Amino acid sequence: MAIQRVSSKWAKTNVLLRNRQVARYIPITLKYSRAALGEMLDQRSLVYIKPDIGTYGNGVMCVERLHEVKKNIEQDAPDSISEHYRLHYVTSSEDYHSLNDLHGAIRSRTQQKTYLLQHGISKLKYRNRSFDLRVLTQKNPSGNWETTGIIGRVAAKNKIITNYHSGGSIQMLDEVLKEHASQEQINELEKELYNLGEKTAQQLQKDYPRLKEIGLDIALDTDLYPWILEVNTLPAIFPFKKFFKDKSVYRRIERYAIAYGRITVPAKAGRSKSKA
Ligand SMILES: Nc1ncnc2c1ncn2[C@@H]1O[C@H](COP(=O)(O)OP(=O)(O)O)[C@@H](O)[C@H]1O
Ligand SMILES: [Mg+2]
Structure with missing residues (x-):
């Protein structure tokens, strides 16, 4: 009988999560959605996004959440901190100032295909x-x-x-x-x-x-x-x-x-x- 191959990362991840000894080595993984993206970026400053079915790194992206401290020129007023997201493709990157814009850019790349979100290491x-x-x-x-x-x-x-x-x-x-x-x-x-x-x-x-x-x-x-x-x-x-x-x-x-x-x-x- 043919050697078994399994392409869905999501399916394999769920099988592995059932074993406690293995599960502790798996970064939190969710199916991609705008809500899941927001949730994960609240917890982590680096998040990976990848096709459920993919090889050779094709379609893999990551998002960094970055802080920028803006000095306030008026005396005594506090400095303001602005947050933005940097979306990295394999070699290039783009910055977005809202989750909506970030999600739009990701979705234009992923179309309707199933993608996963994973805590970035x-x-x-x-x-x-x-x-x-x-x-x-x-x-x-x-x-x-x-x-x-x-x-x-x-x-x-x-x-x-x-x-x-x-x-x-x-x-x-x-x-x-x-x-x-x-x-x-x-x-x-x-x-x-x-x-x-x-x-x-x-x-x-x-x-x-x-x-x-x-x-x-x-x-x-x-x-x-x-x-x-x-x-x-x-x-x-x-x-x-x-x-x-x-x-x-x-x-x-x-x-x-x-x-x-x-x-x-x-x-x-x-x-x-x-x-x-
Ligand atoms: N959660 C993550 N944190 C850090 N790097 C990652 C993460 N997921 C993927 N990568 C990087 O992207 C590469 C490709 O991702 P991977 O999940 O192996 O998909 P593929 O099936 O395309 O090889 C990995 O070898 C690793 O270098
Ligand atoms: Mg790989």
Whole structure:
């Protein structure tokens, strides 16, 4: 039977929220509406907006709520604070002074499609570029879920997304983390992410029994807390071939992928269809 793929982020999020151990890693996520936008922007100064069904970072936007302090020229009168919103597309941005105008601009981009709103995570930086992590978890030939690799995905300069298809680059986990954490902390986090990948797969499997592989997009906040941004059911495997010096990492990934029928010939086959 074919390997299961699930495209709706909303559907997958709701399955994961039913598991308390996984739910604590998921940023609050709502279906997009003007009311939900207002509500989320009341609580947070960074909010992401993304298509329910989308890949490669297409259609992803974010809104920053900004304060501007205007000095009052009249003596003794208090300074006034004005708030506005900055709507970022992948590389450009526009400012709006009311929620209505902001919503109008977003709606003109999203049309009537289902979009999601998510608490924005202020991602850590590597050489001044945001990065997140990709955790690959596969069904092994003994029938257990096993995390088989983690890589860092670094955004292209000034981009709000880290997808490889949007000019991002791949780095090793230790490399992206070395300026933020000790080796001991990195090892701890790695262990936590290995577990999280496996727990996430087990939970999704309850509703999607024919899943064989998943790729978690994980953003680390400034406390190194790992947030699950999305779970891909057709994860790219080529980055693990290209970037791991330790060839045994990719050999295992490939062996598992062959065992469950993702690829029949070594590597390249996965490339054109994969999501990075
Ligand atoms: N809540 C969020 N906070 C911070 N960055 C985010 C958030 N959601 C998405 N991103 C950024 O946008 C990228 C693409 O979003 P994602 O949900 O993975 O959609 P896609 O399916 O298009 O890859 C992520 O890899 C990440 O860099
Ligand atoms: Mg993604």
